[in-house]
Amino acid sequence: MKLRFTFSLLAIAFQASSLWAAPTPLTATDLWQVARPSGLTVSPDGQRALFSMSRYDLTSDKGNADIHLLDLTNGRQQQLTFHPGSDSQANWSPDGRLITFIAKRDREQAQVMLMPTYGGEARAITNLPVNASKPTFLPDGKKILFVAEVPAGFTGDFKALADDLAKRKQKKVSAKVTENRLYRYWDHFLTDEMVPQFFTVDVLSGDIQALTPGWRYLMELEGAPDFSISPDGKTLAVSVISSEPPYSSLNSDILLVSLDGSGKAQNITEANKADDRNPVFSPSGRSLIYGAQQRLDFGNDNVRLTHFDLAKKSATVIAGNVDLSPERWFFAKDGSMLYFSAQDKGKVSLFSVPAIGGAVKQVIRQGSNEQVQIAGPQQFALVQSGISQLPEIFLLDNKSRTLKQISQLNSNLQQNTAWGKVEEVSYAGSDGKAIQMFIVYPANFDPNKRWPLLSLLHGGPHSAFNDGFSPRWHPQVFAAMGYVVIMPNFHGSTGFGEAFTASIHGDHASKPFFDTEAAVDYMISRGYIDEARVAAAGGSYGGYLVSWIAGHSSKYKTLINHAGVYDLMAQFASDSTYMRVHAYNGSPWQNKDNVLKASPAMYAENFKVPMLITHGEQDYRVPVTQGLALYGVLKGKGIDSRLVYFPDENHWILKPNNSIYWYHEVQQWLERQIGTGPSQ
Numbered sequence: 001m002k003l004r005f006t007f008s009l010l011a012i013a014f015q016a017s018s019l020w021a022a023p024t025p026l027t028a029t030d031l032w033q034v035a036r037p038s039g040l041t042v043s044p045d046g047q048r049a050l051f052s053m054s055r056y057d058l059t060s061d062k063g064n065a066d067i068h069l070l071d072l073t074n075g076r077q078q079q080l081t082f083h084p085g086s087d088s089q090a091n092w093s094p095d096g097r098l099i100t101f102i103a104k105r106d107r108e109q110a111q112v113m114l115m116p117t118y119g120g121e122a123r124a125i126t127n128l129p130v131n132a133s134k135p136t137f138l139p140d141g142k143k144i145l146f147v148a149e150v151p152a153g154f155t156g157d158f159k160a161l162a163d164d165l166a167k168r169k170q171k172k173v174s175a176k177v178t179e180n181r182l183y184r185y186w187d188h189f190l191t192d193e194m195v196p197q198f199f200t201v202d203v204l205s206g207d208i209q210a211l212t213p214g215w216r217y218l219m220e221l222e223g224a225p226d227f228s229i230s231p232d233g234k235t236l237a238v239s240v241i242s243s244e245p246p247y248s249s250l251n252s253d254i255l256l257v258s259l260d261g262s263g264k265a266q267n268i269t270e271a272n273k274a275d276d277r278n279p280v281f282s283p284s285g286r287s288l289i290y291g292a293q294q295r296l297d298f299g300n301d302n303v304r305l306t307h308f309d310l311a312k313k314s315a316t317v318i319a320g321n322v323d324l325s326p327e328r329w330f331f332a333k334d335g336s337m338l339y340f341s342a343q344d345k346g347k348v349s350l351f352s353v354p355a356i357g358g359a360v361k362q363v364i365r366q367g368s369n370e371q372v373q374i375a376g377p378q379q380f381a382l383v384q385s386g387i388s389q390l391p392e393i394f395l396l397d398n399k400s401r402t403l404k405q406i407s408q409l410n411s412n413l414q415q416n417t418a419w420g421k422v423e424e425v426s427y428a429g430s431d432g433k434a435i436q437m438f439i440v441y442p443a444n445f446d447p448n449k450r451w452p453l454l455s456l457l458h459g460g461p462h463s464a465f466n467d468g469f470s471p472r473w474h475p476q477v478f479a480a481m482g483y484v485v486i487m488p489n490f491h492g493s494t495g496f497g498e499a500f501t502a503s504i505h506g507d508h509a510s511k512p513f514f515d516t517e518a519a520v521d522y523m524i525s526r527g528y529i530d531e532a533r534v535a536a537a538g539g540s541y542g543g544y545l546v547s548w549i550a551g552h553s554s555k556y557k558t559l560i561n562h563a564g565v566y567d568l569m570a571q572f573a574s575d576s577t578y579m580r581v582h583a584y585n586g587s588p589w590q591n592k593d594n595v596l597k598a599s600p601a602m603y604a605e606n607f608k609v610p611m612l613i614t615h616g617e618q619d620y621r622v623p624v625t626q627g628l629a630l631y632g633v634l635k636g637k638g639i640d641s642r643l644v645y646f647p648d649e650n651h652w653i654l655k656p657n658n659s660i661y662w663y664h665e666v667q668q669w670l671e672r673q674i675g676t677g678p679s680q
Helices: 002-020 158-170 411-415 475-480 498-502 510-525 541-552 569-573 580-584 592-597 600-606 625-636 656-674
Strands: 036-042 048-057 062-071 077-079 087-092 098-103 111-116 132-137 143-151 194-202 208-210 227-229 235-241 252-258 265-267 276-281 287-292 304-309 314-318 326-331 337-344 347-354 361-364 368-376 379-386 389-397 402-405 422-428 434-440 451-457 484-488 529-539 558-562 611-616 641-646
Touching: 036 087, 036 368, 036 379, 036 389, 048 087, 048 368, 062 087, 087 132, 098 132, 111 132, 111 143, 143 158, 227 276, 235 276, 235 287, 252 276, 276 326, 287 314, 287 326, 326 368, 337 368, 389 411, 422 510, 434 475, 434 510, 451 475, 451 510, 451 541, 451 656, 475 484, 484 510, 510 529, 510 541, 529 541, 529 656, 541 558, 541 600, 558 656, 569 592, 569 625, 600 625, 611 625, 611 656, 625 641, 641 656
Parallel strands: 347 368, 451 484, 451 529, 529 558, 558 611, 611 641
Antiparallel strands: 036 048, 048 062, 062 077, 087 098, 098 111, 132 143, 143 194, 194 208, 227 235, 235 252, 252 265, 276 287, 287 304, 304 314, 326 337, 337 347, 347 361, 368 379, 379 389, 389 402, 422 434, 434 484
16 A cells, blocks of 8 residues: 555656646657557447557657557546557457457467456467458357458468468569559559458367358458448458459449358449448348449549348438548447448548438537447447547547547647647638638747748548648647648548539649649738748648649749659559549540649749658659659759658658658758748
8 A cells, every 4th residue: 555655646746747847839759659549449338448559669669559448437447468569459259258359479470369358368369370350259259250361262271371371481583473453552562462361260169260261352452351240140241342353443342241151252232333331230130331432433422321121132322412421330239320420521520310311410520530439328439639639538428419538548748738729711712612721820829920831731632631630740740840830621622522522533733723822822811921931741642732833833932742743644653543544534545635734744844942852662652753753853953952762661651760750851841941930
């Protein structure tokens, strides 16, 4: 008791000193001190929640995730795993007494782990030569379904697979050979023909059964496949890429798969030639919900929630009367209501709709609400964050319309940060349409002084700046450097209706460029912006827009271009080329003049403005040669420019120290070109 009392006094003293210290603005280093919850999942009784909490160590330059248990009734938090390796993807047994998760521990590959909920040693119940993922208890609690990446056509002999993989490692030839259109994705090649398959492992015996022997389907290219298990444990619904090699086109369909080990499957969405994803069984098991798209020339049309009656084999669109694109959906426990999240004019909101169809209602619109889980009748557990709010777990009571924070993952940093004011405005953009924009001010902002302006331009182009937390391009960090920061959601952005998103299809330059020019004019009209100190920074499509600005605008003193598209013709080296012909309204083999006139490379004679260029070698979405070519042109013209090249990063800068260094380079460049803070 004496030791505990002493510790309590020390803790109180530490907390008091934190409260006495003056809050300081957010820094790039602070971003890597933020605890990040993921994989939130509520217990069967609705009283507790499991989640992985990731923290990062700048000394090792790595992150580590441990499983935590959170009591939803009182907010008490308990760490369940303490291993140096990451533990993730936790899931409950049907009775809530056991949890399964994924971890490597002392193995080369991630395995399925099992441990008692209330303490005890975790043990691996698989020992595979490949990674396992997505462990999920079957409804009877006797077996755990999981996914493993195995060679296409694999039939279940893991011993033979281990021998084969060992032989592959000994090969001296490193060539990657393909005849497929889809041959690499994001930062890795697909030429080894490894695909996800489903298996079960018996909780008691450890026996493994192959559920989809011989399968060759690719599934989700980003992360593990979307699937759902029927309440009776007999059927698996899964989204697969049903297109055949050489993948001249890509289409995702929903398959119903028997869990008897036969691998027999029925395609229930074959009639729809566009994508169908994320199937979810109803609690009764008589139907399921999935998301369907309709366009073959445009990959960002609205997702339509589709109700599929398993007995009638009929599909009905629900919630089709609202201009939203649902992202994740789930049933109420009694199956009467369906809930879904969607981007919503700069927020990520939660909505409800009767499961049989009806009026869509907004449940919550505040910041970004993610990882939403049913915690009881009219109650939800969720992770919420914002531009000025670090991620925390909340309990939402929809009946009383109350939102209660129940975790304290980042409370100290939240309270000890001097947050800049965030303002949400709209202004007239292209065609007179209202453009939504966030403005983030320095914490010491004085409207009576004149400040430098930094315009951030998002990627995509079909994405958006939402009111949420991300360690990448955090506007509070830029504002803390001494800049008024703007984040316009120009034409093409998501969350503002399908027509607005599709409005730039076939012409990526015109409307977004007009919108960004108008954003700067709007800010200058407010009277506190020094129009001689204006900068723009963007990544990916935002980098394309930066390159376009370089050849078409005189408003900017300097530009920052991360992983940006410079030459549209060269984007046919990207990992994704399927819809570029439609997006550009042309290609190198047809209507190429349309591609050339929208390519920033064609306007290099107009380049005058100094530019910082950053790019990663492992970027297959916008190949690194795009950045190198732009840098070569700028240097060839004698324009002040700087290249920051990361040999170990992809389209994003993800390693903690590289990220901090990237922010440092941006800050130094901005100070060098336009200074910092208000004019004297």
